[in-house]
Amino acid sequence: MRHRIVAALLAGFLAAPAVVAAPGPLALACEPEWGALVEAIGGERVSLQVATTARQDPHRVEARPSLLAAARRADLLVCTGADLEAGWLPVLLNRAGNPRIQPGQPGHLMAADQVTLLERPARLDRAEGDIHPGGNPHIHTDPRNLARVAAALTERLVRIDPEGEAGYRERFARFSADWRQALDRWRARATPLAGVEVVVSHKAFPYLQAWLGLIEVAALEERPGVAPGPAHLQAVLRAIDARPVRMILRTPLDDPDAGRWLSQRTGLPIVTLPYTVGGSPAAQDLTTLFDATLDGLLEALK
């Protein structure tokens, strides 16, 4: 019996796919937006594994065996940082036996370190909910931040894989040019959004709000990561009573109940933004992510 079990286990290992020799480094991206950015700069030279899909909450993913295996082999780790992955990334770093992706190494790139964080809490107390000491980590909802991270990513790829330098720089130049054009286009489209007041479900969009000039009047989550109680929802209802709030913003992952409740009482439209690449059928890559985001916001203004 025992021998049969051992034999079955061994057979399982042997059947596991062998390591595919990629021309360049192997990157592990924690979230889909960074995966898309690695694809844009790394091209086909970089093999990529993305730890979460758009339907998984990066706060709550677990340090799955598949991620341990990926972290063991990765040459570059691209994550948001700012404690967004605090529930699982430390396990990967401690147990993968891979010094290349440890903090301080070129293979450890945290996007939040490349930009200025908003909503840095003045007071650190868990009674305030699941707050991030460094500031709000959802930085990729402002496309200007993506441009900054792209620049840092290019430098890291060049350091890790000098042979691929020409390709990385060329793809970065192309990405930057495309991105500048897209930014102008989005800016022009977004003019009517400046000064529009919104209610958000989770505080997932401060960077988007800052970019477009949206004004967040209230958040349905009283404390980040904690489901709101009825008293808080009543307070939100009172707070927005006299104000020209136009819509309720949520990510596809936010609990829809509180938003529905508020929508029923106020008639405000609920706008589910894609939030990240793959978050809606239209958001296929970084460019279409922001196209789809603006589509959703402008639609709700009509």
Added chain:
Amino acid sequence: MQQSVMVSRLALMVALGLSGPALADEGDLARLRAEMAQLRAQYETRLAELEREVAALAAQPPVSRPVPEVRGATAAAFNPEVSLVLNGRYRHARALAEPGITGFVTGGHGHEDEDHGGARRGFLLDESELVLAANVDHLFRGQLNLALVDDAVEVEEAWVQTVAVGHGATAKAGRFLSGIGYANSQHPHAWDFSDPALMYVALFGEHGSYAQDGLQLSWVAPLEQWLELGVELGRGSAFPGTERDRDGLGATAAFIRTGGDVGDSSSWRAGLSWLGTRAASRESHFDDGVLGEEVAGAFSGTSRMWILDALWKWAPDGNPTARQLMLQAESFRRVERGDLACVEDETPDCADIGLGDYQTRQWGGYVQAVYRFRRGWRAGLRFDRLSSGTLGYGAANDRLERPEYAPRRTSLMVDWSPSEFSRLRLQYARDRSLEAVTDHQWTVQYVMSLGAHPAHAF
């Protein structure tokens, strides 16, 4: 451009206003009033636009590159991460003269020292767990787990591990929870139920886990599928071994584990472990079936076990926030071989009983399912079953009782976690660990975590 036109029109309006009544007839007045109203409306619209643009600009983050901030620029900033876990419970259970598991020798703490809520009843303060962890330097990381209980501070873990060896290899030295099995390396605050599985209590005592003092080497294979191999060399002083004054190895352990994803929604892991240790004069009590008295025996020999573990987790789209199913099962087989000596101080007629050979073969396991049915709420069901197996006492076989019994327990729990850091739990267990005793146990428990709580393994 537009602004300058507006300014000149305003100037005109002001001039007209001052000299208005003298110059204008009725028709002019009406026309001018209409024009003025129109201009005012235009002006207000433009002003509102400008205000919105200013608001938008003010809300933008500065474009300059950030200066990395050094938090708390004092030596204190290098202090280790501190985490404190507070546990307590109310436990309703039957009074038992001698708690334990029929057919299994009592491990670890013995009867006087049940500080883990094992057999005590009423309001109980469980161990308070204090964890300090930090990188030592660029090569090592260290962690200390203390369990604070009345009159004692237990060092549950105190280890250093390498972080820069590379090639998937990690070495850990000190005291650490052994990597054997699945639940063994979980601390009590991470348990899915308020108590460890019965098999862990049978194998390692009330603590429900096996800690090594020694060295652990582990290696993660460079495969797309996770595969980890580990070897442990230890002192072997913990139950089922005993403290022995000698050089060399007291306990050896080895494990192999693997796992992966099935689609986006499911993940699994499975493992096989082996632990071998030795005991010298490990005392336990046996029942004399002839005289009905207790016989104190001291076992010296080897204790070897295999543990098989499997875990399957499912969540819709792999997002465990609102719904998740966790299926978990482990089983063991343990063989102990050696000599049983009679402890003469405690046993009156040692010579008659004729203790000598000792050989036991025992097995058991558990299966559990925990389901998160809404955000923060979980329900769980666990079945434990052991077998007293084959108990062989050589020449004393006729004299000592050799129970043939299958200790079992069914546990049901519901827990609520308002945040990642707190958990309240209600648990019911129908415990038939002891032959002819059915114990209905109720537990209400809190587990609260303060400070920098380390992330949990899968």
